[in-house]
Structure formats: structure tokens, C-alpha cells
Amino acid sequence: MNHIVIIGNGIAGVTAARHIRKKSSDKITLVSSETEHFFSRTALMYVYMGHMEFGHLKPYEDWFWKKNDIDLLQDYVTAVDTDNKKVFLKTFNSLEYDKLIIATGSKSNKFGWPGQDLDGVQGLYSKQDLDLLETNAPNKNICRRAVIVGGGLIGIELVEMLRSREIPVTMLVREKSFWNVVLPKGESQMINEHIREHHIDLRLDTNLVEILADENGRVRAVTTDKSETIECNLVGLAPGVSPNIEFLKDSGIDLGKGVLVNRYLETNIPDIYAIGDCAEQREAIGNRKSVEAVWYTGRMMGEAVAHTVCGHKMPYNPGNWFNSAKFLDIEYQTYGWVFPESDKKGYEAHFHWRHPKERMCVTIAYHKDNKQLLGINTFGIRLRHQVVDRWLTEEIKIHLAMEHLRDANFDPEFYRNYESEIVAAFNSEFGTHIEPKRNNRKRILPRG
Amino acid sequence: MNTEHLKNNSMSLAGEPPKALNTGQKLALVLGMVGLAILAISLFNVSFPNKSLWLSISLLAILVGIFWFSFAVYGDKTKGIKNDGVWFKSISGRGLWAWLLGIGLTIFYVVLYFYPQYLGLAKEGENSGVIALFDPLSKLLGGVPASQWFVYGTLYTLAILGFGIKFIWKYRHNRYEILRTISVMFFQTSFAFIIPELMLRLNSENFSLPYYDLKNIWPLNYYNFERYRVDSFISSGDIGLAFLIFGVLSIFVITPILTYKYGKRWYCSWVCGCGGLAETAGDPFRHLSDKSVFAWRVERWVVHSVVVFVTLMTTAVIYSYLGNDTSKYWLTKNTFLIGVATILTLVFAWVMIYKRKELQKDAKYGAIGYFVIIMVLIGLHYLSRNGHVFLFRAETLRSSYAFLIGAIFSGVIGVGFYPIFGNRVWCRFGCPMAAILGFQQRLFSRFRITTNGGQCISCGNCSTYCEMGIDVRAYAQKGENIVRSSCVGCGICAAVCPRGVLKLENGPLEGRINPTEVLLGNDVDLMELAKRK
Numbered sequence: 012m013n014h015i016v017i018i019g020n021g022i023a024g025v026t027a028a029r030h031i032r033k034k035s036s037d038k039i040t041l042v043s044s045e046t047e048h049f050f051s052r053t054a055l056m057y058v059y060m061g062h063m064e065f066g067h068l069k070p071y072e073d074w075f076w077k078k079n080d081i082d083l084l085q086d087y088v089t090a091v092d093t094d095n096k097k098v099f100l101k102t103f104n105s106l107e108y109d110k111l112i113i114a115t116g117s118k119s120n121k122f123g124w125p126g127q128d129l130d131g132v133q134g135l136y137s138k139q140d141l142d143l144l145e146t147n148a149p150n151k152n153i154c155r156r157a158v159i160v161g162g163g164l165i166g167i168e169l170v171e172m173l174r175s176r177e178i179p180v181t182m183l184v185r186e187k188s189f190w191n192v193v194l195p196k197g198e199s200q201m202i203n204e205h206i207r208e209h210h211i212d213l214r215l216d217t218n219l220v221e222i223l224a225d226e227n228g229r230v231r232a233v234t235t236d237k238s239e240t241i242e243c244n245l246v247g248l249a250p251g252v253s254p255n256i257e258f259l260k261d262s263g264i265d266l267g268k269g270v271l272v273n274r275y276l277e278t279n280i281p282d283i284y285a286i287g288d289c290a291e292q293r294e295a296i297g298n299r300k301s302v303e304a305v306w307y308t309g310r311m312m313g314e315a316v317a318h319t320v321c322g323h324k325m326p327y328n329p330g331n332w333f334n335s336a337k338f339l340d341i342e343y344q345t346y347g348w349v350f351p352e353s354d355k356k357g358y359e360a361h362f363h364w365r366h367p368k369e370r371m372c373v374t375i376a377y378h379k380d381n382k383q384l385l386g387i388n389t390f391g392i393r394l395r396h397q398v399v400d401r402w403l404t405e406e407i408k409i410h411l412a413m414e415h416l417r418d419a420n421f422d423p424e425f426y427r428n429y430e431s432e433i434v435a436a437f438n439s440e441f442g443t444h445i446e447p448k449r450n451n452r453k454r455i456l457p458r459g
Numbered sequence: 460m461n462t463e464h465l466k467n468n469s470m471s472l473a474g475e476p477p478k479a480l481n482t483g484q485k486l487a488l489v490l491g492m493v494g495l496a497i498l499a500i501s502l503f504n505v506s507f508p509n510k511s512l513w514l515s516i517s518l519l520a521i522l523v524g525i526f527w528f529s530f531a532v533y534g535d536k537t538k539g540i541k542n543d544g545v546w547f548k549s550i551s552g553r554g555l556w557a558w559l560l561g562i563g564l565t566i567f568y569v570v571l572y573f574y575p576q577y578l579g580l581a582k583e584g585e586n587s588g589v590i591a592l593f594d595p596l597s598k599l600l601g602g603v604p605a606s607q608w609f610v611y612g613t614l615y616t617l618a619i620l621g622f623g624i625k626f627i628w629k630y631r632h633n634r635y636e637i638l639r640t641i642s643v644m645f646f647q648t649s650f651a652f653i654i655p656e657l658m659l660r661l662n663s664e665n666f667s668l669p670y671y672d673l674k675n676i677w678p679l680n681y682y683n684f685e686r687y688r689v690d691s692f693i694s695s696g697d698i699g700l701a702f703l704i705f706g707v708l709s710i711f712v713i714t715p716i717l718t719y720k721y722g723k724r725w726y727c728s729w730v731c732g733c734g735g736l737a738e739t740a741g742d743p744f745r746h747l748s749d750k751s752v753f754a755w756r757v758e759r760w761v762v763h764s765v766v767v768f769v770t771l772m773t774t775a776v777i778y779s780y781l782g783n784d785t786s787k788y789w790l791t792k793n794t795f796l797i798g799v800a801t802i803l804t805l806v807f808a809w810v811m812i813y814k815r816k817e818l819q820k821d822a823k824y825g826a827i828g829y830f831v832i833i834m835v836l837i838g839l840h841y842l843s844r845n846g847h848v849f850l851f852r853a854e855t856l857r858s859s860y861a862f863l864i865g866a867i868f869s870g871v872i873g874v875g876f877y878p879i880f881g882n883r884v885w886c887r888f889g890c891p892m893a894a895i896l897g898f899q900q901r902l903f904s905r906f907r908i909t910t911n912g913g914q915c916i917s918c919g920n921c922s923t924y925c926e927m928g929i930d931v932r933a934y935a936q937k938g939e940n941i942v943r944s945s946c947v948g949c950g951i952c953a954a955v956c957p958r959g960v961l962k963l964e965n966g967p968l969e970g971r972i973n974p975t976e977v978l979l980g981n982d983v984d985l986m987e988l989a990k991r992k
Contacts (some may be wrong), residue, residue: 251817
């Protein structure tokens, strides 16, 4: 019986553990210093907002681990001895393994700003960060203003959290428009408007220069490159994350930005694998980044590595890219590749539709020459994953996607649908005469 | 360090954001309380000079108070999910206010069911107290003095209307929720409240329909086929007979057809009065339901036991008043028992032959339930004498059901404990109608909640806000459709999902239950994977 040690109990590590247990009776130990039980990291914000209690973030009841014979060890791995197949722990001394899966996730970036380690300056990644935020910003009397640095997904989450307690928030965004390193212009513009609609002081094209301290070493203000000083009691740093791999520095495991792995998620050392946010593909897969810090890819890698660890080598073979997020009230889904102007491929063209009043828009990317559908972004409209995924796999033309657009709608029943408006806009832009067809179950859910 | 300190266990309503009340909310609350205070004062037999006026002031103050409160909460906010601070607020986070409200409601129900005289109900002569205050309205609608049930019905309808508007405001971005809420508001006001009162006006000496809320279907309406009702249906000529036939058809024909097409939601969250109250006044408590597997196990045992109980009770009651002589009436004790046994056997045989796989080990429990009922039916036939069913009299069965299930479970526990155990305790653990609809929903319905491929982030909003305590996430994160007998189709899981993962829909039975081997996202050779198994 092998002993499989998994470092990290996030979505990647836990998915690996569950799938290994389905396939084998090996001894499995999940090590994490963060929390005893697995929780949904992406939902931490809802605890601060009072939508859920921390217990609700746990996808499995506490008896699950014992029942499935997965050992949990709350401890911190300080180093890995690959020669003797051992990991060293902060309190438990050490642990021997036959196979080791590294799933240690990310840590918040800090870019060496003066004052970045003051009290009242923090990121939002871990359970500990959440607890810290509760101390730093329990209400609007103690935290009279917060400054959030970074215009990405964690930045906007932090802003939404603080606004739920009516704390005034200033958001410093380096880019000229919110998240325009990922979102095309029209979408990014709509989110700018929505952020301001929520009474958030959004400062675009603005960089943090320095964080100033009061006499107790707590943050009192920040200065920006627009020569402004903004008084605040909290600075939220959200300029992205990077792999959490410092403890592997001297282990002999090949490291780049993250733990370098091949398509089987194997490192250079036999019996050691890396998955999730901390893994870096030696060669990026398709248009994907070599480090993918996304919930879904962590889960997919966990599924794949479980097969390999159990003796059936299976490559990490992600299908069509997809992702989703929520910006305050607006849901966002993306399927395939829709690049922003700055990254747009030479062959890529966009069709964009935006609702005249509601916070809704759609961007569809297609190939300039052969009109192949490349990707779809939607805001305020839900799409059916299965349908769009099949369109992308079958490399259908954008015209067919337009004709069958109703098949892809996943909004709740009785919602107003906008396919006819979208297709009408498409027709007038391209001089086509496409009639959107009624949705059809046989096309949506083909059998066999 | 945790969020415990944020729980407001003090009496103060002015806490920290986001749980504090703003000025508008406070004033609205005062107005609503004034309305309630008038009702409370009337309890002490303070005789109001002009009952109609004071009753109108009271009810209007409550209604306007609720509207105003909703406006103060949601008026200046953008459209979207409004769950900020739900767990911090004392009233919705099992704090002191929740307990006080729970105790208050429980006392109200105990008095209502068992001590109506304290509300001012007079067996003879003039009503007094709060019931007297409602006399003018009752006379206006039904032409008779008020009873405790009229008072209750009025307040119940008021609650559904007032909090229905609040709910619509809260979910104004969601047309499914809006339409559903308008529907329960309509059915409560017309079918449950006004129509039965108007029907009372039709009654005369030789025409006497029983009080009948047409949407209240047996077995939820467990007394529908009791002797006094059946007698008065039959004695009221064609109209009465039509109502009786409608009562039978609604459970044996209408219900199965609609449940097949739309799932049990057509009833539980679009029509039913219990559901109506739970979805409107009970909405602030939906997250308090227990999601553990243990609670699910308890639910299945308890709710199905209630079904067995109500079936037996109703059979025994009808049996007790039927005769033995076919020449007098075609339906005799024996034909009735054989009929019941035949229907049950057909249902049971159909399930065992066609749906055994889907039920798996639950089939065993189903078989036990079926066996118990059949044995009792046989027992009825051979052992019953002088109106006894085994050792019990049919009347004893009936009155114990009315007391235990009809009053204690559905009223005292079902609503009284809203602020502690959530708003669907009755629907989940007690309602035999929900159990029968759920049985069909699980086995023979087009309804399901579709899961959107791989987009789930396991955040838990769906499970937390499921009033029926379904662990929705457990299915969603596996990419599995949700086909659960208890789901009432309220649609809130889909509404609160931040990633657009869930959709309630009706579709073909084939492929409705879909355990997936690999989540959408990983491209694997499925044939290869299947070979390894």
C-alpha cells in the first residue's frame, strides 16, 4: 500500500484525494496549515458579507474524510527531502511518502511598495486573510475608508465586501479601464460604469506610490502617482497572485514561476507531482497561460493526476477554455477565447452587443477569414456550457451560432431574452439575414 | 478570530452595518407595530367605538408598514442579490429577536388552535376581543360573525400580500420569482380567502356547502372526505357533487398531470398557501434549514410516515361511515377497501417494475410502507367491529391526526419555528401532499435543475439558501442534475448562484438523472476510461 501525501487541501488537492480514493485503497494524507477542512476559497467573500457562515463554505461534512479514509493533518510543510522521500513539518516533525502531490496554491503578490507590511495592509486569499479583514475593517466607524489596489477579480471582490458594510472605498487601478488586460473595451467600460453606480471611487490609470503610517505603525493614508494623498484605515492589495512554492527552493524540484510539470503533471523528480495554482506547464497548452490560477483548472488537474498516480497515466488535457466571475451585480461567463484589444490575435475579430439600458452585453470572437467561432463573453446573460462547448469543439461558423443562439441561453425561465435584438444587430452590422431559430432540445441535448 | 462577535445578541436594533436599520426602516417598523398594537389592545376587550374604522387602520398600518420597510431596504439599491448581513442580523441569524419572534408565534398558534376563547371567540352570543374586531369584515364577506379562523385567514393573507411585495422588490431582477410570487398572492387572496367566504353566502337551510378552499387538496386537506363534509357536498345537489368530484380528481388526476409536466413546484411554490407564507413572510429564514445528510434521513422517515398515517386515517374514516348494503349505495365498506388496495397495489407494482433502479435502497422502505398499509387494510376488513379499526376507533385516528399533524406540526412547529429551523419545516418534514408530489417528482416528472457543465465553484450559496435543506452544491459540483423529491422549485438556488450554474427546467425524462464520470472541461477519452472500470 502506497502512502500518498498531498500538500494543500484546496480544490486541486482535495479533488486529487477524492479521485484517488475512488480508484485505490492507498493511504492518503492531506496536509494543510490553513484550515482543518477543505472550504471553497472563492466564497470567502460571502462570509464577510454575511451571506454565509464559514461552515457553509465546506462542500463536505466533517465526517466525510474519516468515512473515505482520507487522513487530515493540519500542519505546515517547511521542506521536502526528495532523496529520502520525506516532507518536513513545522510541528509534526516529518512524514514519509511514496508519492507526493504538491497543491499549495498561490500567495498574494506584493511589489515592494513602501509601507506594504504595515498594520492594516493586507491581501485576500486565505482564511487567515478573511479573519484579518474582520479585525481591520469590522465596520465603517473603525474603517472610515479603504483603498483597494488592483483592478482584477480579487480587487473587485474586496470592494464588494467592504461596500456591504457601507465602508467608503477608493479603488486604484493601474489600467485605463477596469480589467482591460482580459476584457475587451466595451465590456470593461460597462464594468467601470457599474462600479461607479455602486458609489465606489474608481481611480483608473492610477498607481500606488507609498503607504503612509501613523504613529502606531498602522496605515493612515496612501499616495498615488497623481500626487494625491488618500486617507484610509485599510489598504487591500490585490495585484494578482503567484505560485506558493518558496518551501521547495532547495528541494531539487525544477521551479520556474511555479513547479515545472509536464502534461502528466509530473515534476522532474519521480513520484512527485504538482497541480493547481502552483503548477507551471513547461510548455503552455494552446492559448492557455503556463500557470493557471483558476478554480476549474485546479479541479481538472486534480482529476487528471489521480488517474496517473493510480497507475493509469492520463495527461492533463483541458478542453475548451471557460471561466466565470461576478462583478458586483453582473455575472460574467466566458467560453473559448475572446482577447482584449491589447492581446488580440491578427486573425481575431469581434462582434459586440450591449443592451441600451440594462447591464448586459455580449462579445463574440470569430476568425476574420473563415468566420469560425472562437469564443463568447457574456455579461448579465447566462449561457449553457454544454452547447457552447460543443460549438467550439465543432468549430462552427459565427453565423450558425447566431442562428442557434437561443439554444445556448441558460437564463432562468420567464426571463426576457435578447437573441432577436442581438441577431438583428449582427445582421445590420454584417448585412446578413439570419433569423434566430427557436431553441431546440434535440440540438441542446443530443443523445447517444 | 471569527465573525461570532458580529452576531447581534443584544436587544438593540441599531447595530453595525450591514445589520443596522436606517431611519426609514425604523419608522416603517413603528407603523407596522402600531397596526399590531391595535390588535393586541383589542385582546383585552377594549371596546373600540368604531370597529370597522379601527380594524381598517390596523390592517392598513401593517400593510403600509411592510411596504415602507421594503422600500427603505431595497429602494435605493441596484437590482441583484440582497443577502448582505443575513447571518449577522439578530432576526435572521438566530439571535435574540429570532427567539422572541419564534416564541411569540408559537404562543399565538397554541392559543389559536386550543384556546380561541382568549382571542374572544364566543360559543354563543357576541364575540369579544380581537375576534369581535374582525366581525365587520367577516359580515361584509361571508355574512356571518368572525371566528378565530377568519382572523387567522385575514392575517395570513395580509402577510402573504405584504411580504409578497417585499419579496418581489428584493428579487425584482428575477422574473421567475416575480411571477411565482404574484401567483401565490393571487391564490391566497382569491381561493383561500375571498371565494370560500362568498360561498358561505350561498348557503341556506337546504343548501350547505362546507368551507372549501379549492386549491387545498387532500391529503394536505386531510379532512376533505370526512363524513360531515361529504354529507353536505352530496346534500347540496349538483354543485356540491361537482366540488366532491373535483376534490377526488385534484389528487388523482390534476395533480399527477401537472406534476409530470412541471414538477411539484406548480403546487408547492406557485399555488399552496403553506408554501405561499413560507416564500413570502418566511423568506428571511430560508437559510436556516438543516443541510446535513442526517437531517435528510430524518426527513424521509418522518414525511413518509405522515403519508402512511394520513392514508390509513382517511381510509379508516371513510370506511367507518360507509354501509354494507350495495342496494342502498354502490360504494360499500368492502368495495371501498378493495378499491384502495387496488390503487395502492397498482402504484407499488408500477414503481417496483419500472423504477426500481432509480429508487435503489429506498425501494425497500417504500415496500415496508406499502406492506404496512395493505396489512392494515386487511385488518380493517377482518378485525373491525363497531367502528373500531384494530384497537383504535376511526375517530381516535382522525382526532390524533388533526391534533398531532394538523395543529402541532403544521401550525405550531411549522410556522412558530420559522426563525429557528427555517421556513419550510412543515413542507419538508410534515406535509403528506409534498411527499406524494415529491415521490412523483423523483420518479415521473419532466422537472429537474440542470447543472451547467463545469462552472460550479462549490461556494455553497445554493445549499445555504435552499429552504428545503437540499445540499444543491453536492450535485452541482459534480455536474449532476438535481432531481430530488423534496425540491419545491422556488428557484432561489439558481438566483443566488454567482456563476450561472443552475437552471430549473422541464425536459424529457431520458437523461434527466445524469451522474457524470468526468466534469465538463477535462477532455478525456471516455471509451478508454470506461474500459478501465
